[in-house]
Amino acid sequence: MNRIGEIQTPLPAPQTVLIGLLVAIVVTAPELWSVLTHANTVAHEGAHVLAGIGAGRTIQSMRINSDGGGGTVMVPDSGFGFGVAAFAGYLGAGVFGLIAAKLISIGRIAVVLFLCLLLCVVMLLVVRNLFGGRVILICGVLLYLILRYATTGMETAVAYGVTWFLLISGTREAFVIIRAPKDIQDAKVLASMTFIFRSAWCFLWLSGSVIALVIGGTILIRG
Numbered sequence: 001m002n003r004i005g006e007i008q009t010p011l012p013a014p015q016t017v018l019i020g021l022l023v024a025i026v027v028t029a030p031e032l033w034s035v036l037t038h039a040n041t042v043a044h045e046g047a048h049v050l051a052g053i054g055a056g057r058t059i060q061s062m063r064i065n066s067d068g069g070g071g072t073v074m075v076p077d078s079g080f081g082f083g084v085a086a087f088a089g090y091l092g093a094g095v096f097g098l099i100a101a102k103l104i105s106i107g108r109i110a111v112v113l114f115l116c117l118l119l120c121v122v123m124l125l126v127v128r129n130l131f132g133g134r135v136i137l138i139c140g141v142l143l144y145l146i147l148r149y150a151t152t153g154m155e156t157a158v159a160y161g162v163t164w165f166l167l168i169s170g171t172r173e174a175f176v177i178i179r180a181p182k183d184i185q186d187a188k189v190l191a192s193m194t195f196i197f198r199s200a201w202c203f204l205w206l207s208g209s210v211i212a213l214v215i216g217g218t219i220l221i222r223g
Helices: 013-028 030-054 079-105 109-126 130-149 152-177 185-193 198-222
Strands: 058-064 070-075
Touching (some): 013 030, 013 198, 030 070, 030 079, 030 109, 030 130, 030 152, 058 109, 058 130, 070 079, 079 109, 079 152, 079 185, 079 198, 109 130, 109 152, 130 152, 152 198, 185 198
Antiparallel strands (some): 058 070
8 A cells, every 4th residue: 555656667578468468368258258247347337337427427326247237327317427427337448448558658657446346335325225335245356355455566567457447348349239229228228319220339338449459559568
């Protein structure tokens, strides 16, 4: 925890690329993804929650389900602010990854993990199902232990891993939803509020996630 205010040196490009490749392998492995998908859902629902609060909505509940899905209920559930909150979900992981990459590039590596821990705390306040609570609590405890006890090298490696995970998992999820836009609740909500079809919203999410991955990856590799 005492390293949060320190400026730390970013990793060289070869090590950064290696961590990215390892994360990509983990994210694309079906057996591992069946577990890690819940961390991606935390980012997704976290984006809904933060965007909803920023738009002046009251968050009534948030759930993370064992099948990898989730949901956030806010009021009022209409208007421009609600649309912004609905749109934020599938861009959440990519945007969080971009912010993390920028922080790493300026040496604020420990801050990346601290902000992830802070998000977990916020999510614990609004989660309303036991499974979701366990997922968030596990993520939060792991982040706390790393910040409290890990060496600088381990902390740095984990921060890079988390950042790559956000960028890559967000893109992976976007490629999944574009195959079946009719099944995507967020796209249904936005389509009902606008003249834009569900498939178009899914394409926007895919485009945004890929752009975030490219920009974020470039920032990380360049240090």
